[in-house]
Amino acid sequence: xxxxxxxxxxxxxxxxxxxxxxxxxxxxxxxxxxxxxxAAGVNQALVFYHFGSVDELLAAACRYxxxxxxxxxxxxxSAVTSLSELLAVGRQIHEAEQxxxxxxxxxxxxxxxQTHATLGPATASGLELWxxxxxxxxxxxxxxTPFGEFTDPAGLARAVAASFVGIELYEGVDAAGATAALDAxxxxxxxxxxxxxLGPVAQRAVRHQLRRTSRR
Amino acid sequence: xxxxxxxxxxxxxxxxxxxxxxxxxxxxxxxxxxxxxxAAGVNQALVFYHFGSVDELLAAACRYxxxxxxxxxxxxxSAVTSLSELLAVGRQIHEAEQxxxxxxxxxxxxxxxQTHATLGPATASGLELWxxxxxxxxxxxxxxTPFGEFTDPAGLARAVAASFVGIELYEGVDAAGATAALDAxxxxxxxxxxxxxLGPVAQRAVRHQLRRTSRR
DNA sequence: GTCTATACATGGATAGAC
DNA sequence: GTCTATCCATGTATAGAC
Numbered sequence: 352x353x354x355x356x357x358x359x360x361x362x363x364x365x366x367x368x369x370x371x372x373x374x375x376x377x378x379x380x381x382x383x384x385x386x387x388x389x390a391a392g393v394n395q396a397l398v399f400y401h402f403g404s405v406d407e408l409l410a411a412a413c414r415y416x417x418x419x420x421x422x423x424x425x426x427x428x429s430a431v432t433s434l435s436e437l438l439a440v441g442r443q444i445h446e447a448e449q450x451x452x453x454x455x456x457x458x459x460x461x462x463x464x465q466t467h468a469t470l471g472p473a474t475a476s477g478l479e480l481w482x483x484x485x486x487x488x489x490x491x492x493x494x495x496t497p498f499g500e501f502t503d504p505a506g507l508a509r510a511v512a513a514s515f516v517g518i519e520l521y522e523g524v525d526a527a528g529a530t531a532a533l534d535a536x537x538x539x540x541x542x543x544x545x546x547x548x549l550g551p552v553a554q555r556a557v558r559h560q561l562r563r564t565s566r567r
Numbered sequence: 568x569x570x571x572x573x574x575x576x577x578x579x580x581x582x583x584x585x586x587x588x589x590x591x592x593x594x595x596x597x598x599x600x601x602x603x604x605x606a607a608g609v610n611q612a613l614v615f616y617h618f619g620s621v622d623e624l625l626a627a628a629c630r631y632x633x634x635x636x637x638x639x640x641x642x643x644x645s646a647v648t649s650l651s652e653l654l655a656v657g658r659q660i661h662e663a664e665q666x667x668x669x670x671x672x673x674x675x676x677x678x679x680x681q682t683h684a685t686l687g688p689a690t691a692s693g694l695e696l697w698x699x700x701x702x703x704x705x706x707x708x709x710x711x712t713p714f715g716e717f718t719d720p721a722g723l724a725r726a727v728a729a730s731f732v733g734i735e736l737y738e739g740v741d742a743a744g745a746t747a748a749l750d751a752x753x754x755x756x757x758x759x760x761x762x763x764x765l766g767p768v769a770q771r772a773v774r775h776q777l778r779r780t781s782r783r
Numbered sequence: 784g785t786c787t788a789t790a791c792a793t794g795g796a797t798a799g800a801c
Numbered sequence: 802g803t804c805t806a807t808c809c810a811t812g813t814a815t816a817g818a819c
Contacts, residue, residue: 370754378596378681380599460738465594475740517733520677524691528725535722540706542714545780556769564761599794610804
């Protein structure tokens with residue numbers, strides 16, 4: 352597609368950053384070769400020279416951005432030992448990334464993926480990076496709870512990641528509502544955390560009830 | 568903006584339907600006066616005659632579509648008496664509306680709202696219709712559970728609605744993943760439902776633990 | 784490798800005929 | 802009310818100069 356010299360890499364990076372900025376600041380609808388090139392401070396034609404098409408640039412930017420964002424939180428994820436801690440980390444990520452819009456970015460890409468065929472797989476694999484982190488944590492954390500055997504970490508991780516993106520998008524149109532939503536989830540997390548700390552008798556009762564119910 | 572004759576209403580409706588179809592089938596990025604008019608089978612200039620601008624048409628379409636979708640499920644929502652039933656209804660809605668893409672539509676609008684200033688409030692009020700239904704159900708249902716006093720129905724309703732939109736968007740890039748996510752949530756719902764059916768002693772233990780934890 | 788110039792398509796919006 | 806014609810901005814993509 353293009354050689355691998357130092358200068359080439361530099362403009363490629365500029366374009367990737369420009370694509371991310373345009374996507375977060377202007378949304379998928381206003382993202383074009385021109386707007387990206389302007390944000391990147393390079394010529395519009397270079398989009399096609401280096402990436403072939405706008406879609407492919409966006410796909411590359413998705414991978415690039417997701418990898419960087421996830422890496423930033425990998426250490427914090429691996430330190431999590433309980434559900435309520437996981438929620439706290441989620442809240443931290445929300446507050447830190449919201450400004451940069453790095454999560455709503457995935458929302459923009461998900462919306463764009465509907466038409467731009469190239470974007471679908473790229474967005475999926477970008478999300479997959481987040482999902483993998485969350486899944487690891489959930490597997491580790493749920494093992495020690497009364498409901499470890501009744502939950503599916505892989506599915507839950509997907510639900511958590513997708514929900515997070517949804518709430519991030521929602522924040523764009525109703526900031527107060529999004530805050531209320533996150534508060535409510537946090538409360539819910541505390542509630543589940545409380546179950547982790549039940550006495551042995553009560554835990555056994557809960558577990559027993561779960562077995563009965565899940566058999567239906 | 569335009570008179571209220573029968574014929575006027577008819578083309579307005581055509582445009583609204585066309586806008587919804589274009590939005591769901593092509594996404595916000597490919598939605599334009601021309602594509603909408605083609606889908607509606609009317610002339611492109613009528614978008615501006617009847618609605619002033621594309622954005623205003625989209626805003627109107629959002630209200631129109633959300634109202635119709637919510638109305639379709641209002642009866643079913645009001646019949647819900649437990650959390651697991653609520654989840655089941657959610658699953659039904661997912662399956663029924665997925666084909667028509669009426670939920671991912673809200674995702675497209677949320678994505679578009681980032682730039683199109685007019686869209687923000689309209690999308691928010693469209694989502695609000697869903698939220699209101701869910702909130703009513705949650706308030707009713709949670710009252711009868713051990714954790715009714717520890718949860719915030721308004722916030723939870725917002726979390727549920729936004730999450731649903733996120734999962735719906737996610738489905739577009741990874742159908743299997745979205746199914747796994749919904750399955751996991753359903754399992755989680757059964758788990759919570761099980762807590763509703765605990766014996767009085769265990770319930771008291773749970774409630775006690777919740778009070779202790781939430782005091783921190 | 785990068786830029787300028789340029790082609791051609793698509794989109795927003797209006798004027799004027801019917 | 803609706804359609805045709807039209808203007809102009811924006812977008813994708815390529816050719817060719819430097």
